[in-house]
């Protein structure tokens with residue numbers, strides 16, 4: 001736990017909040033101006049970063065997209081957030097930009113090159129959210145691939161990140177790019193080198209052709225809280241996104257920090273951000289009315305389709321009066337939202353559906369006037385040991401309620417920084433320009449002979 005808190009903002013390149021409400025503007029997500037306006041206002045508000053979740057997958061039940069997912073716009077449709085990022089970099093000065101790329105779908109040199117390019121274009125404000133893929137069943141089908149079993153996806157992710165880090169950390173020295181016209185020397189052959197990686201899942205002999213940007217390696221985030229997900233976070237993440245009930249989040253954070261210590265990392269160097277919904281109004285009454293309007297547009301059928309997206313499980317076919325079967329956790333889709341509902345005092349299937357109808361994956365909202373929601377936020381941070389929030393969009397798909405009502409109250413209490421230090425995302429997020437000295441991207445670094 002640390003003060004000041006880090007504050008990031010959650011989006012997808014799709015519809016957000018309760019799109020059925022007339023005030024919701026997220027239906028403009030295919031209009032670049034929608035994103036430009038949002039990024040500008042977040043830049044002015046001084047939050048740490050704007051984050052885009054992403055996935056090639058979508059809800060799938062019995063091998064088909066359920067009609068309900070289309071009707072209600074559930075994790076469908078989606079655009080590609082990577083295409084939006086450069087435009088946002090051009091109209092903002094301080095805002096960090098964090099984007100998701102899956103280690104199951106993308107190959108290491110592709111991620112390394114795109115992220116290194118974006119590190120330049122954003123002037124060191126880019127971050128990578130490492131995931132193995134929530135909607136992996138639909139994604140594998142779309143790509144014509146076999147569904148890779150859950151734990152193997154994480155083994156692939158581990159090797160993927162190790163290789164991608166080598167491409168960022170080892171191929172170029174800081175002074176490899178010379179651009180000396182008098183000496184006719186563009187890049188120095190003594191300061192650029194091949195890496196060689198021959199692993200179980202990847203093989204690479206070559207060079208990342210993009211020179212390092214201001215951060216060299218983008219800030220590394222991770223999301224996916226199953227046991228192997230927490231292991232991946234403990235090894236590589238600088239920031240982790242979590243969403244669950246408070247006791248579960250406390251346990252997840254403690255577990256990630258414990259595992260990080262076993263990797264020789266400072267456990268406090270991993271910042272854990274709670275995915276928080278701030279349902280705020282000028283008065284508690286106004287906030288409750290907004291919450292009711294938001295809940296009213298979601299049905300139990302919506303909840304079932306969305307649960308299927310995250311877990312591959314069809315709750316609508318299960319006995320509503322019993323808890324999930326313990327074997328549910330053998331699913332080869334995401335497991336965070338299965339593990340979350342197992343164990344002592346486990347809810348029934350009906351209760352899980354009702355929880356998903358209200359809050360989907362994000363846990364209970366903080367509801368009230370600005371002072372009340374910030375009181376609740378302080379409690380969540382105190383009880384979980386988290387380091388800040390990944391703020392969900394409001395009911396209208398934007399962050400206006402947060403930036404105009406909640407953030408000023410956080411500032412008044414000294415919970416967030418008055419001014420952002422440094423210029424890069426990593427400087428602001430963790431106070432250092434590059435990966436920490438105990439990060440495996442640095443400790444695993446071996447000096448490789450340069451080109452001759």
Ligand SMILES: Cc1cc2nc3c(=O)[nH]c(=O)nc-3n(C[C@H](O)[C@H](O)[C@H](O)COP(=O)(O)O)c2cc1C
Nearest residue numbers: 053054100133134223224225226229241334335336
């Ligand atoms: C705030 C937050 C953001 C997330 N963003 C993504 C995302 O962009 N893409 C994705 O595939 N999974 C994302 N996840 C994780 C998924 O919910 C899912 O748990 C994961 O991809 C599957 O891994 P698991 O088996 O460890 O749960 C996010 C989770 C949280 C809490």
